[in-house]
Amino acid sequence: MPKVLISDKLSEQAVEIFRARGIDTDFRPGLPAEELLSVIGEYDGLAVRSATKVTAEVLARASNLKVVGRAGIGVDNVDTKAATEHGVVVMNTPFGNAVTTAEHAIAMMFALARQIPQADTSTQAGKWEKSKFMGVELTGKTLGLVGCGNIGSIVADRARGLRMRVLAYDPYLSEQRAIELGVRKVDLEELFAEADIITLHTPLTDSTRGIINAEALATMKKGVRIVNCARGGLVVEEDLRAALDSGHVAGAAFDVFVTEPATENVLFGHPNVVCTPHLGAATSEAQEKVALQIAEQMSDYLLTGAVSNAINVPSVTAEEAPILRPYMRLAELMGSFCGQLTRSAIRSIQIELEGHAAELNADPIKAAAITGVLRSQVDSVNMVNAPTMAHQRGIDISVTRHDREPDYQTLLRVTVTTGTRTREVVGTLIGGDKPRLVGVQGIGVEADFAPRMLYVRNYDKPGFIGALGSMLGEAGVNIATFHLGRRESGGEAIALVEVDQRVDDAVLASVKALPQVVRVDSLSF
Ligand SMILES: NC(=O)C1=CN([C@@H]2O[C@H](COP(=O)(O)OP(=O)(O)OC[C@H]3O[C@@H](n4cnc5c(N)ncnc54)[C@H](O)[C@@H]3O)[C@@H](O)[C@H]2O)C=CC1
Ligand SMILES: O=C(O)CCC(=O)C(=O)O
Numbered sequence: 001m002p003k004v005l006i007s008d009k010l011s012e013q014a015v016e017i018f019r020a021r022g023i024d025t026d027f028r029p030g031l032p033a034e035e036l037l038s039v040i041g042e043y044d045g046l047a048v049r050s051a052t053k054v055t056a057e058v059l060a061r062a063s064n065l066k067v068v069g070r071a072g073i074g075v076d077n078v079d080t081k082a083a084t085e086h087g088v089v090v091m092n093t094p095f096g097n098a099v100t101t102a103e104h105a106i107a108m109m110f111a112l113a114r115q116i117p118q119a120d121t122s123t124q125a126g127k128w129e130k131s132k133f134m135g136v137e138l139t140g141k142t143l144g145l146v147g148c149g150n151i152g153s154i155v156a157d158r159a160r161g162l163r164m165r166v167l168a169y170d171p172y173l174s175e176q177r178a179i180e181l182g183v184r185k186v187d188l189e190e191l192f193a194e195a196d197i198i199t200l201h202t203p204l205t206d207s208t209r210g211i212i213n214a215e216a217l218a219t220m221k222k223g224v225r226i227v228n229c230a231r232g233g234l235v236v237e238e239d240l241r242a243a244l245d246s247g248h249v250a251g252a253a254f255d256v257f258v259t260e261p262a263t264e265n266v267l268f269g270h271p272n273v274v275c276t277p278h279l280g281a282a283t284s285e286a287q288e289k290v291a292l293q294i295a296e297q298m299s300d301y302l303l304t305g306a307v308s309n310a311i312n313v314p315s316v317t318a319e320e321a322p323i324l325r326p327y328m329r330l331a332e333l334m335g336s337f338c339g340q341l342t343r344s345a346i347r348s349i350q351i352e353l354e355g356h357a358a359e360l361n362a363d364p365i366k367a368a369a370i371t372g373v374l375r376s377q378v379d380s381v382n383m384v385n386a387p388t389m390a391h392q393r394g395i396d397i398s399v400t401r402h403d404r405e406p407d408y409q410t411l412l413r414v415t416v417t418t419g420t421r422t423r424e425v426v427g428t429l430i431g432g433d434k435p436r437l438v439g440v441q442g443i444g445v446e447a448d449f450a451p452r453m454l455y456v457r458n459y460d461k462p463g464f465i466g467a468l469g470s471m472l473g474e475a476g477v478n479i480a481t482f483h484l485g486r487r488e489s490g491g492e493a494i495a496l497v498e499v500d501q502r503v504d505d506a507v508l509a510s511v512k513a514l515p516q517v518v519r520v521d522s523l524s525f
Contacts, residue, residue: 002066002302004045007031007052010071011284011291014047021299037061045298047071048078050260050278056082069298071290072097072281073150074231075311076204084312087382089301091310093293095150100286102154104279105199105229106162108253111274112197112225113138115251118271136196139163144195146211147202147230148173148183155199156183167191170202192219197227204231214239223250229280232257241266244273255280307364313384314363326433327357328368328383331412333435333449333525335372338416338423340523341455342373348396348417349373356410358401366399369414408438443494445485449525450498456511457518460486460493464516471514472499475507492518 001024006014009029018025023045031039036052040062047069048054054068059082068078070092083090111117114135122129143159145152148168156166166183169191178185188211191198198220202208212226212235226249228235237258243249244267251272257265260278267273281287293309300306305328306321307313316324331351338349351369353362370386381389390397408428415424426439437447440455447453458464465482472479478500486493503511503522511520 002044003042003064004047004298004302005031005039005043006047007036008047008049008071009051010047010049010294011287013288014071014291014295017292017295018299021295021303023299023302040065044302045069047294047298050074050077052077054078054083059083059086059088062086062088067091067298067301069294071287071294073101074203076231080311084385084388087380087384089307089310089384090312091294091297091301091308093290093297094309096290096293097281097283097286098150099154100283101229101280102151102158103283104255104276105151105155105201105227106158108227108229108255108274108276109138109143109197109199109225112227112251112253112272115272117274138197141165141196142167142194144169144186144191144198145183146170146188146191146198146200146234147208148178148181149201151230152199152201153181155201156181167195188216189219192216193221195224196221197225199227200230200234202230202234204233209233210236212236212240214242217243217249220249222248225249225251225253227253229255232260232262237266241270244270313367314361316361316364320361324360324364326429326435327360327365327412330427330429330435331365331369331414332372332375334412334414334425334427334437335369335416336375336525337372337425337437337440337449337455337523338414339373339376341423341521342376342416342418342421344418344420346373346393346395346416346418348398348415349390350398350400350413350415350417352400352402352411352413352415354402354404354406354411354413355408357412358403362399362401365412366397369412370395370397373414373416411438413439437496440485440494440496443485443487443492445483445494445496447481447483447496447498450480451525452499452502453523453525454495454497454499454503454508454511455521455523456495456497457520458493458495458514458516459518460491461516464493464514465495467514467516468495468497468511471510472497472503472507475503475510477501477503477507 003024004018006027015025015027044064045067049071056079065088067089075092078090080090115133119133141164143164143166145168148170159166160182167186168183169188173185253274255276256278297308304321306318307316351366367383367386370390371381371383374381411428413426427437430436435449480498480500483496
């Protein structure tokens, strides 16, 4: 039974879902970092929000971990690169808290425009400072969105309802989508020059870090207001504080900070600053949605192999998973066949799909084939890290779909090249799910992938089968099945021999010494 740890404050619905799906679940919100390090080795899945830092060190200790689930959007608290290298899937819930976070941004905008938090504090302190809190109307004002994805689009929609004019800077926003949203797509300079209020809705990346700095602030309208409900680090906090102090910026509302939890910050204490403690996603509706989604997604992956909303591997839907699983098994076995025959640096891996296979999602099949090829070289390879490992080794990967009619209903071909050699195997599924080899090196030969096999290439001359049989018999090795294929043009043949015992190196050497034998390899599957 898989085991999952929930180390942040997720809705308890997540626990119920995991347990209902038969997953052993430990609910330990607020687990200290040192304790996480000592217990993570026990778990197959780790569900987090933003408090748990899933560092390279955590991942290095997570010997059983298969999936990290982020109940939310931003995965900047997960070292995704290290997760990929360790073969761990990282998934998030890209939509569950988008409305809630957009509403928080709108609430922050109102809080700034009408100084609601400051007025509340003053009123409850017994002061009646009616003239102190003169606000501004939002109607007719220009809102500048930096980032117009899920959350930015919802903010745009709500802002248009408030009769605001909306500009958006997002290099990946199409003109068509901008028209649909009723926003004007502009460059960053124009947005800074025209916006009365700027809200940020991008992830924190190398291209967005410090996107609002002293230089940018200087190009903004005097009296601009800035809302950040995305990520600390998008704004250089010291530069903003200086612009607030000089009166160039009229107000700032921040939900996120460079250092969190933010118990102190350069923005704190300024009369025109409103702060919340990373509450963007904090509604009961959003938390139920993200907890439920992440628990379902993680359970699906651990129990069926279905992958949704993963950051580091291609998606496999719940419908696709049972269809793809036998193909992934076949591809991995075929890759392993080639990998076990390859003793030098691999240059390329080609995966070809024909018949039914050509209609399927090829990414998981490709990842499985690469896993199989690399497994004889690297123990820790799996479906998640195989493409990265291949890339790191400079291996070219290609996938080709053929629409010709194959001899079998469905066919995969895996070809591995080194500087000097090519290994090629062809396989199919018998009865829809049983992997079967149907060709090696262009020679038709049918065999199952047996736990122990000998692969022999020989000259097609009399006496070979008898000699091989008696040699193995004398060594106490029982032959379970024997499959032969030969090139139609003659000369070359291949034998795939399933054996019941391990064939030791001395016996392999004697087989190799037979005059008809070109090469012999012991394979295991
Ligand atoms: N305060 C909170 O509690 C929450 C904060 N967030 C933050 O909000 C961010 C946005 O979330 P979504 O809208 O769901 O993500 P999304 O991925 O749907 O949208 C992000 C948008 O940013 C754009 N973008 C990327 N690089 C850019 C750049 N250099 N300049 C301008 N635009 C750029 C992308 O094209 C995309 O359209 C998340 O990455 C997360 O960090 C999300 C949920 C809750
Ligand atoms: O889980 C939370 O409270 C934070 C949400 C968030 O920042 C995100 O989803 O990116």
